[in-house]
Amino acid sequence: MAQPTENSGYPEPKTIEQTISLCRLLVGCFALAPAVLGVIVLAMNGASGPIAGANAMIGQILGGVAAVLLLVNAVIGAVRWRLLAGEQDRGEAPSPARLTSAVIVRGALVEGPALLGAVAALLGGSAYLFVTLAGCALLVIMWVRMPDDLRNMVGALDRNPYRWER
Numbered sequence: 814m815a816q817p818t819e820n821s822g823y824p825e826p827k828t829i830e831q832t833i834s835l836c837r838l839l840v841g842c843f844a845l846a847p848a849v850l851g852v853i854v855l856a857m858n859g860a861s862g863p864i865a866g867a868n869a870m871i872g873q874i875l876g877g878v879a880a881v882l883l884l885v886n887a888v889i890g891a892v893r894w895r896l897l898a899g900e901q902d903r904g905e906a907p908s909p910a911r912l913t914s915a916v917i918v919r920g921a922l923v924e925g926p927a928l929l930g931a932v933a934a935l936l937g938g939s940a941y942l943f944v945t946l947a948g949c950a951l952l953v954i955m956w957v958r959m960p961d962d963l964r965n966m967v968g969a970l971d972r973n974p975y976r977w978e979r
Contacts, residue, residue, distance in 0.1 A: 825909060829967050832909045833960050836916040840959065843920035844952035847927035851945040854935045872937020879933050879944040883926035887951055890919035897966065907966055916959070923951050 826832040897907055897915050907915075927948025934941040 826913070827909065829964060832912055833963050835913060836959055836963065837956055839913070839916055840920050840952055840956045843924040844949050844956065847924060847931055847945045847952075848949050850928060850931040851934070851942055851949070854931050854942065854945075855939060857935065858939045868936045869938070872933045872935070872941065875929060876933035876937055876941035876944065879926045879929035879941070882929065883923065883944055883948055883951075886922035886926055890922045894919055894962070912963060912966065919955065920952060923948050923955075927952075 826835050894915060897911065927945045930941055930944025930948065934945065
């Protein structure tokens with residue numbers, strides 16, 4: 814049995830449906846921040862235009878860094894997700910806590926560069942919002958596919974009936 818932690822008072826999801834609901838909420842929150850910041854940047858750039866001078870060059874550098882980070886982090890998140898899904902092949906379904914933490918890490922790996930892309934767009938022009946748009950699109954795809962992915966990961970449920978409540 815796991816040792817109690819300081820978060821022991823919070824209810825942990827026990828069924829796959831509770832876990833899916835929690836994970837979808839988390840991914841939705843991850844997608845909301847860059848989307849809202851992107852709309853704000855569009856409104857600011859439309860009203861006054863992008864900042865010129867040295868800040869524009871900083872924005873261009875940040876835009877390139879954000880694009881590379883988004884690509885690398887999306888690959889890292891997908892590989893880690895596949896490794897977690899591979900636990901099913903060993904005959905054990907991942908726990909709700911492991912699934913939830915994997916969703917948090919995967920979402921954060923995409924949200925960070927998406928937010929950096931919005932900052933780059935603020936400094937270097939709206940063209941860098943493509944990173945924010947791509948990050949939001951990845952998070953929406955993750956949100957849509959989440960129920961099927963999580964259900965597939967706990968496909969080993971019948972082999973270990975004590976891991977999840979029915």
